[in-house]
Amino acid sequence: MILNKFRLILYYTQIHILRNIKIYICKMKGLIFIMICFFSSSIIAQNTEYVSTNDSRIDSLISTQIKLNKSKRGVDGYRVQIHHNKSQSREESEKVRAQFSLDFPHLKTYLKFISPYYKIQVGNFLNKLDAYKVKKEISRKYKGPYIVPATVQFEDVIN
Numbered sequence: 001m002i003l004n005k006f007r008l009i010l011y012y013t014q015i016h017i018l019r020n021i022k023i024y025i026c027k028m029k030g031l032i033f034i035m036i037c038f039f040s041s042s043i044i045a046q047n048t049e050y051v052s053t054n055d056s057r058i059d060s061l062i063s064t065q066i067k068l069n070k071s072k073r074g075v076d077g078y079r080v081q082i083h084h085n086k087s088q089s090r091e092e093s094e095k096v097r098a099q100f101s102l103d104f105p106h107l108k109t110y111l112k113f114i115s116p117y118y119k120i121q122v123g124n125f126l127n128k129l130d131a132y133k134v135k136k137e138i139s140r141k142y143k144g145p146y147i148v149p150a151t152v153q154f155e156d157v158i159n
Helices: 002-041 056-072 090-103 128-138 154-158
Strands: 075-085 109-114 117-125 146-152
Touching (some): 075 090, 090 109, 090 117, 117 128, 117 146, 128 146
Antiparallel strands (some): 075 117, 109 117
């Protein structure tokens, strides 16, 4: 009997302590919020003054990059390759290309010969995500398309 009373008193004491802790934490949250508001009002925004430095090294880097882009005749991008086979002739690859152009007239096709393969690549994409979307669409009709890195004409990507 005494043990049960002791347990009951201990239980109510623990509940009382937990309530006090909860009230203390709630008050602290409010105090912390007020302190953040008070101190954030005294923060001054960054200085927006523009400092221009004319460094000849930056200008030479820019001109070098422009020359590289012109000599490359395009920008790094991606295409979707739909066909490659060394046993087929050029005529058979042209048939596959013509059929693809009928199925997907909005995509530009490219026939490349890299010995001993004829490769048919389609599209001009600047990022892999766009190429992946088209690859997914093509895979419904053609077996095994995959994305390949390519140099694409910037004008072809814009149009």
